[in-house]
Amino acid sequence: MPLKYELIKKDKYTNARVGVIHTASGDIPTPIFMPVGTVGTVKTMTVDDLKEMGAKIILGNTYHLYLKPGMDIMKKAGGLHKFMNWDRPILTDSGGFQVFSLADNRKISEDGVMFRSHIDGSKHFFTPEKSIEIQNDIHSDIMMSFDECVDANASYDYVKNSMERTLRWAKRGLDYHKANSHPDQSLFGIVQGGMFKDLREISARETVAMDFDGYSIGGLSVGETKEEMIDILNFTTPLLPEDKPRYNMGVGTPDYLFESFEAGIDMADCVLPTRIARNGTALTSEGRVVIKNATYKEDFSPLDPECDCYTCSNYSRAYLRHLVNAKEILGARLLSYHNLYFLLKMCENIREAIMNDSFLDYKKEFYEKYGY
Numbered sequence: 097m098p099l100k101y102e103l104i105k106k107d108k109y110t111n112a113r114v115g116v117i118h119t120a121s122g123d124i125p126t127p128i129f130m131p132v133g134t135v136g137t138v139k140t141m142t143v144d145d146l147k148e149m150g151a152k153i154i155l156g157n158t159y160h161l162y163l164k165p166g167m168d169i170m171k172k173a174g175g176l177h178k179f180m181n182w183d184r185p186i187l188t189d190s191g192g193f194q195v196f197s198l199a200d201n202r203k204i205s206e207d208g209v210m211f212r213s214h215i216d217g218s219k220h221f222f223t224p225e226k227s228i229e230i231q232n233d234i235h236s237d238i239m240m241s242f243d244e245c246v247d248a249n250a251s252y253d254y255v256k257n258s259m260e261r262t263l264r265w266a267k268r269g270l271d272y273h274k275a276n277s278h279p280d281q282s283l284f285g286i287v288q289g290g291m292f293k294d295l296r297e298i299s300a301r302e303t304v305a306m307d308f309d310g311y312s313i314g315g316l317s318v319g320e321t322k323e324e325m326i327d328i329l330n331f332t333t334p335l336l337p338e339d340k341p342r343y344n345m346g347v348g349t350p351d352y353l354f355e356s357f358e359a360g361i362d363m364a365d366c367v368l369p370t371r372i373a374r375n376g377t378a379l380t381s382e383g384r385v386v387i388k389n390a391t392y393k394e395d396f397s398p399l400d401p402e403c404d405c406y407t408c409s410n411y412s413r414a415y416l417r418h419l420v421n422a423k424e425i426l427g428a429r430l431l432s433y434h435n436l437y438f439l440l441k442m443c444e445n446i447r448e449a450i451m452n453d454s455f456l457d458y459k460k461e462f463y464e465k466y467g468y
């Protein structure tokens with residue numbers, strides 16, 4: 097059976113809501129942050145780390161997994177859950193965004209996208225059907241439609257034509273999915289339309305009319321201002337059905353997560369927490385800590401005084417700074433663990449606040465302490 101969304105509680109003063117997404121691989125409490133595991137691993141984390149920190153669902157990447165290790169091995173492994181020993185839900189992106197952000201000389205046409213691998217320059221062709229086929233081979237629990245994500249300053253005409261093609265691609269992918277996917281697999285439509293509300297309205301209405309298992313808001317966090325993001329987010333989210341999950345793609349800083357969940361979004365993902373960790377930056381209750389700073393040279397206090405994670409319970413800022421400066425892999429691992437734990441714990445606190453009709457109080461308290 098495809099996923100079922102269960103609405104549990106709406107916040108009294110905002111569009112925020114608590115729910116549960118029931119999937120064949122397990123239940124997902126929402127609002128939820130989803131750690132990104134691009135090539136079959138959330139970088140430096142074991143699956144036990146992920147369970148210990150409270151990860152309920154992780155992301156896989158169609159584009160990367162298709163290129164390496166490739167679908168031959170993925171199929172022989174019996175899919176990504178078995179391959180990486182993760183028995184909870186997996187969501188996969190459709191690959192379109194990654195083709196445009198990573199591949200070389202790509203060429204877009206009505207049928208699909210021609211691109212050269214950023215790894216070895218080999219030539220490939222993704223179509224809406226091919227994207228679903230690859231997500232099937234991965235045994236993805238929640239699949240994304242093949243879409244084109246346009247950047248924030250694309251012209252009205254380009255965005256209009258692209259959005260209309262993305263609608264045609266969505267229909268093709270949905271037809272292929274209905275004929276070929278396993279009944280336990282779900283498929284989300286993705287709303288595009290750039291920064292233009294009339295195009296967003298058309299995209300939302302036409303995508304919802306196709307009746308997907310859930311809906312993503314695409315084309316955001318692609319270079320627009322925070323105000324533009326919030327404006328399009330607050331315009332588009334209410335156009336999506338209340339009885340299905342809503343996913344804001346590529347959202348990862350605490351404020352963008354708060355704004356998304358306040359608008360009624362249920363799911364979000366971003367490479368940010370693990371990416372900045374590898375560069376020595378931590379998210380803490382008192383804002384970002386750039387651990388390489390000399391300030392922390394003899395600071396033997398925990399990274400985040402309010403955090404009870406493994407990193408904050410066992411190591412000091414001085415030690416973490418030493419590891420990062422010495423380029424020790426343990427530094428990236430301990431900061432990644434903490435950053436993911438921090439966002440997952442923040443989501444848990446948000447769910448609790450919504451249950452008590454105190455989402456705005458928690459947001460205000462968090463923002464003040466974080467320094468927003």
Ligand SMILES: Nc1nc2c(CCNCC3CCCC3)c3[nH]c(NCCc4ccccc4)nc3cc2c(=O)[nH]1
Pocket residue numbers: 132133134155156157188189190191192193240243244245246286313314315316317318345346347348365366367368371
């Ligand atoms: N299909 C699709 N995917 C999008 C994504 C990728 C979401 N993560 C996928 C995972 C699957 C595996 C990899 C990622 C987006 N990511 C962002 N912003 C990220 C901004 C960002 C990037 C890096 C650091 C911080 C912020 N906007 C996005 C828009 C779309 C979109 O319209 N369509």
